Amino acid sequence: MTSSRGVGIRGAGDRSAGDRSAGDRGAGDPPVIRVEGLTKRYGRRTAVDDLSFTVRSGRVTGFFGPNGAGKTTALKAVVGLARPTAGGAFLRGTPVTAVRPDARLLGVHIEPCGAHPGRTGRAHLRSLAALAGLPRRRVGEVLELVGLEEAARRRVGKYSLGMRQRLGLAAALLGDPEILVLDEPVNGLDPQGIRWLRTLVRERAAHGGTVLLSSHMLGEAAQTVDDVVVIDRGRLVHAGAIRDLERSGESAVAVRTAETGRLSALVAAAGGRTKAAGGGGLLVEGLDAAEVARLAHREGVLLEEIVERTASLEDAFFGLTGGADR
Numbered sequence: 624m625t626s627s628r629g630v631g632i633r634g635a636g637d638r639s640a641g642d643r644s645a646g647d648r649g650a651g652d653p654p655v656i657r658v659e660g661l662t663k664r665y666g667r668r669t670a671v672d673d674l675s676f677t678v679r680s681g682r683v684t685g686f687f688g689p690n691g692a693g694k695t696t697a698l699k700a701v702v703g704l705a706r707p708t709a710g711g712a713f714l715r716g717t718p719v720t721a722v723r724p725d726a727r728l729l730g731v732h733i734e735p736c737g738a739h740p741g742r743t744g745r746a747h748l749r750s751l752a753a754l755a756g757l758p759r760r761r762v763g764e765v766l767e768l769v770g771l772e773e774a775a776r777r778r779v780g781k782y783s784l785g786m787r788q789r790l791g792l793a794a795a796l797l798g799d800p801e802i803l804v805l806d807e808p809v810n811g812l813d814p815q816g817i818r819w820l821r822t823l824v825r826e827r828a829a830h831g832g833t834v835l836l837s838s839h840m841l842g843e844a845a846q847t848v849d850d851v852v853v854i855d856r857g858r859l860v861h862a863g864a865i866r867d868l869e870r871s872g873e874s875a876v877a878v879r880t881a882e883t884g885r886l887s888a889l890v891a892a893a894g895g896r897t898k899a900a901g902g903g904g905l906l907v908e909g910l911d912a913a914e915v916a917r918l919a920h921r922e923g924v925l926l927e928e929i930v931e932r933t934a935s936l937e938d939a940f941f942g943l944t945g946g947a948d949r
């Protein structure tokens with residue numbers, strides 16, 4: 624299975640993403656991507672389980688889950704590379720299975736990218752462009768866009784993981800597609816590469832394009848994505864704006880005191896909860912730092928340290944998924 628789905632058949636469209644905008648479409652139009660009751664079983668193993676979510680245009684949507692959660696399997700079904708056991712995906716209201724391959728509509732990068740190790744990066748892209756009826760000059764343009772001009776003459780078999788990611792991205796970008804679906808695009812990129820990728824996907828969304836990208840690290844993607852879809856064991860556990868997820872994480876107050884038993888009882892009486900924290904400290908939930916400080920002061924409990932801890936996105940992710948890779 625290769626990522627060439629969508630490097631398709633229609634003629635040499637070379638409209639820039641800037642020619643489109645989310646406002647091109649009416650509010651009543653079907654969503655750019657809709658996944659409906661998607662289930663994929665391999666024998667007795669259910670990789671994706673009754674998954675439904677919507678991806679909006681003009682936004683970057685992060686598709687998150689621990690290793691083995693079913694992200695790649697679901698993305699393959701979304702782009703028509705895997706046949707669902709039940710349910711399916713719709714692009715602008717049309718079942719993906721009925722969508723004509725079109726490099727200007729859908730660009731996909733899912734490893735393995737299908738490039739023969741003995742061919743050069745440029746030759747690989749040239750054959751994809753020819754197959755899709757795209758002009759040859761697009762190859763030079765995307766090579767420049769992904770920063771692979773120098774490596775383009777080298778054989779793909781000699782590429783690093785980061786270079787293969789850039790090549791896969793170049794292939795996905797050949798048709799300057801309205802929808803970009805990328806599976807773990809950050810894998811193998813150095814910090815500079817991650818920043819570059821972030822800028823690239825943000826720019827596409829800013830110009831009305833739609834990006835759906837997967838990752839197993841929610842915290843790192845916070846600056847890149849607008850919306851999140853989180854799955855665990857193939858099932859949806861959260862979908863919504865990243866800002867809502869950031870806000871949903873409950874903050875806690877970390878305190879150190881010699882009178883943990885007394886403070887715990889006082890917190891419970893005030894409607895809060897406590898948990899033992901490392902180093903003899905206490906973690907208070909359900910009260911903010913000012914309330915804990917006032918309570919301790921009023922009851923004469925000496926606090927040696929008090930710190931408000933805001934839950935991180937990573938905490939929220941672990942809370943949603945249990946955190947364990949499988």
Ligand SMILES: Nc1ncnc2c1ncn2[C@@H]1O[C@H](COP(=O)(O)OP(=O)(O)OP(=O)(O)O)[C@@H](O)[C@H]1O
Nearest residue numbers: 665668670688689690691692693694695696697839
């Ligand atoms: N072709 C296949 N045959 C059998 N089982 C498969 C196949 N592809 C995936 N699976 C199983 O389906 C489950 C989901 O795998 P998938 O690769 O979709 O998860 P993922 O979230 O993308 O994981 P990772 O982050 O590790 O890439 C795993 O248990 C995996 O072993």
